[in-house]
Amino acid sequence: MKSPTLLWNSTLLRHFTVQTFWITVLYMMMSLIVLPLSLWIFSLSMTDASYLYDAAVFENLASVHLVFGMIYAAGLGLFSMNFKNQESVSDFIHSLPVKRVTVLTSVFIIGISSIIISTALIAAILMVERFALTFELAALDVLSWLVYSIAVMATVFIITVFTGFFTNHLFIHLQLVIIIFFLPLALWAAATSTASTMFDGISLFQGVMDDDLLTPVIENTFPIFAVMQIYEPISWMKWVIWAGVALLAFIFSYILYGRRQNEYVNLNFTYHPVRVILSVLIVIVGMLILGNVVGLIFAAENIVRVIAFIFAWFVSFILVEMFFQSTVKIRFKVRRFLISAGSAVVFMVVFYAGWNMYSDYVPPADEVEAVMVDAGEAGIFSGYVPQNDIMSEDFLMMDDPAYISDVTQVHQYAADNKVPRHSLEEYRIFEVTYRMKDGSMVHRSFDHYPEGEEAERLLAELNTAGQTRAQDLIYNIGDDRDLVQLSLIASGSSTVLIDDEREIERFINEYKEGFQKTADAGTELNRFASEHIINAELEFNNGTFNEWIYGRVLLYHPAVLSRISEAQDISEFISLAGAEEVYTYEIEGEDAFYEDYRRLPFEELALKYELEALGEDGRTEVMETVDDGALNAGSRRLIIYTNLNYYPYEGTGDIEADAAEYTHFIVGVE
Known part of the structure; x- marks a missing residue:
């Protein structure tokens, strides 16, 4: 009889290798096209690459390759864990004289080895090819790319394997991978975009500052963050956090697999509470997006918008049930329906109260260090401000206490006289950004500034001589070296x-x-x-x-x-x-x-x-x-x-x- 070690070396490794062989071949083919071949084409000027600087060619191609690499890593995890979704294969794997820890270890060994070997082969080709390129490609850049790509893909692979323990079906596993990476961004984007169309005073995008409502979530969504890091200095703090997430996913994968009792494939989710929580969150995202669109189409007042959200919730609930259900029989559970409806109601109450407080907030003048205003005739600037030291921090900001007091009065008037919003247009009449004494930023944008003598008088008071210094481009240059x-x-x-x-x-x-x-x-x-x-x-x-x-x-x-x-x-x-x-x-x-x-x-x-x-x-x-x-x-x-x-x-x-x-x-x- 074969020993357990031989079984582990031959049967398990051969099974997981076969499961992921063709996707590895596809990844290699795409990698050859995106990097070595594309670099060679650029080098021979066979395409119009005049808009790219030599130093940016490799970075741009590396970012495209990384997208394919993350898709490949997710695919590795999906196909590696697919054995537990097929009853015959699952019974065979678990009938082998090996411990469960050995099965999962084999998954990780084959997956990470495939990532390392295939990516290292591309790096080896690049190391040879760089001598034939017309532009410089440093060996250190290639090695840095290799290490970074492996780290990103390994993180995606580990998290994909971890999510596999929450479902017994490949399609739902794919949904879970997308959900775990993008659900926070989708929920926040849906909430903020809906709020920006419902409440005057809220702006998704700030014209002159380097931050907005979406940026913090976008920059911390792993696939987006990983691509952005190719162009930016490495954020070691964020990478420590994501490394910790990957390590926890790795450890909990063993814990969940060791305690796994369900070896059947007739249930779409292993843990029912996970299904309920995900269903509630995704239905809320769909409700916000669809309800907002319907409200915009009908230029909805409050009662129509409420009806639009109810309709959107119902449609979203049906769609989520359809995608999460894997059986041929329609299953409708009243308890699940009530939980989803109740959660949506609670969310909308908190949503409305929270954003209403946000749009009404006017900072106390004595807590403001400096302020920037764009108010039509009183506005001082509309344009792009780079995120570097070339401009001083005082650029566009007024620190005169009297002026700050005038701005808060205008802001309060705008907040007290808000008008309904029915469009996604980013047209602003009164836009104000405060730099607070504690270092935080407060930004509000009002789309339709009320007309009248009071409004005109307040706006006129903002048109002061002090703005000349704040708005001057050359006077506010902080560092001219670049x-x-x-x-x-x-x-x-x-x-x-x-x-x-x-x-x-x-x-x-x-x-x-x-x-x-x-x-x-x-x-x-x-x-x-x-x-x-x-x-x-x-x-x-x-x-x-x-x-x-x-x-x-x-x-x-x-x-x-x-x-x-x-x-x-x-x-x-x-x-x-x-x-x-x-x-x-x-x-x-x-x-x-x-x-x-x-x-x-x-x-x-x-x-x-x-x-x-x-x-x-x-x-x-x-x-x-x-x-x-x-x-x-x-x-x-x-x-x-x-x-x-x-x-x-x-x-x-x-x-x-x-x-x-x-x-x-x-x-x-x-």
């Missing part, structure tokens, strides 16, 4: 480029030194000219590829005017040279000209202030003055000229769409 190019861009597409490293550094220093003096002179004129006529662009390298940041810059700054005049005439840069009409006006006393310029159409503005149209001689004189750099934000002499880049929206009767600040430019000259 800058590749700095551009000054006019609304007419005229561009001045500074791409020499020393020149960039010199310009930034000059700009910062003279910033406050320029910003303090003629606040209103500074704002109008700098917002509408010119902006800046920073191009920087993030270590892998280049990124860009756009923002405001002071047109009247001597350093800016000097750089423009070196490249072209200032009058041409600011589109004055080609203007169809040029007017002049002299500010007198406490003039309301700037406020009217902001609100009134130009025809009304010109009539009210009797603007003087300049003839040919007058225009020539003004352009010569401008070309000499004699722009002055503190001057009381204004030059108003047509904005040739303005394209009105046809059919809109909106007075602000045709306001003079959009149809005409304004500058101050000496």
Whole structure:
């Protein structure tokens, strides 16, 4: 008679090898295509890879390969554990003179060995191929990829094996693997997206901050986290946590298998409470998604939305029962139905109360360190802020206590006068982000700011001179070492480029030194000219590829005017040279000209202030003055000229769409 050791070496290993052989072959084929072959194609320029930097080629292909690798690891776990789902195979395996611990050990040995051997073969091919590539592929990069890929796939494989002990069917096992990795993200995404359409004040995505409601969960969902880590510095803390999860799954796999009593295949779930909990959570996800969609289709008010959620829950319940049921006979249990319905009701009560409190919350002004506002005319910025040290932490943030107090008043007004939301559009009228003194961030976004004198008065109070410093792109540069190019861009597409490293550094220093003096002179004129006529662009390298940041810059700054005049005439840069009409006006006393310029159409503005149209001689004189750099934000002499880049929206009767600040430019000259 064969010894137990021989049986373990031959029968068990041969069985699990046969079960996973073809999926390993498929993984090898895909790996050869995604990595060695694709790298060779890129190297020979057989595809259009011009948009990729050499250093990013391997990273991009490695991320694609890792996705296939995780699918392969999950497949290994599914097919390895499929023996317990087939009664004849299960009886045969457990009739062998080996302990259960030996059976499970064989599963892990074959699975992890398959991962290591197949991936190591690809790494060996890459080590040879790298000498024939036209771009550099370091041996250390290949070895790092090998170790990282094996760690990720082994983690997925172990967790897949662990989930197999909760079911007796391959299809449901596959569902459980997807659920255990993505259910938290699906539930949170469904809850936050539904809340963002039901409650004014909630935003899924924040325009200028590096965090939003979804980011924390997305970044900690293992498959997504594993791919992101290819492009980012390794987060050792997160990897310690996931390694702990894998270790616990490994240990509990032996515990569950050792206590496993059910060797039959007629039950879809080994543990009924697990089925109930998963069913409840998945039904809630379906209820939120489907109920939200139905509510949006019918622009639902409260009563219609309640009906939509009830309908969505019922549909989701049926679908989950259908997917979780594996028998040919329909089984309906009243107890399961009541548990699911009761859980949904409790969840919706907590959901509504919690998000209502969230949208109503206004931080106390004395607990706020700094604040950033985007409120239409009072807004200071809308764009991308990179997650690195190139910009200072004060960029876009106002720390003036009086201003913070004004913002909290506007925020409270918006919270008290919220309007129903019926769309997924991310259009914001009032958006505020607080940096609290304890280091946390508070962000709220209101989609339809209420109209009225009170709202206009509060918004007007936010339009302060202090914003100039917070919003200025160049003044807030924190570290210029990674800058590749700095551009000054006019609304007419005229561009001045500074791409020499020393020149960039010199310009930034000059700009910062003279910033406050320029910003303090003629606040209103500074704002109008700098917002509408010119902006800046920073191009920087993030270590892998280049990124860009756009923002405001002071047109009247001597350093800016000097750089423009070196490249072209200032009058041409600011589109004055080609203007169809040029007017002049002299500010007198406490003039309301700037406020009217902001609100009134130009025809009304010109009539009210009797603007003087300049003839040919007058225009020539003004352009010569401008070309000499004699722009002055503190001057009381204004030059108003047509904005040739303005394209009105046809059919809109909106007075602000045709306001003079959009149809005409304004500058101050000496």
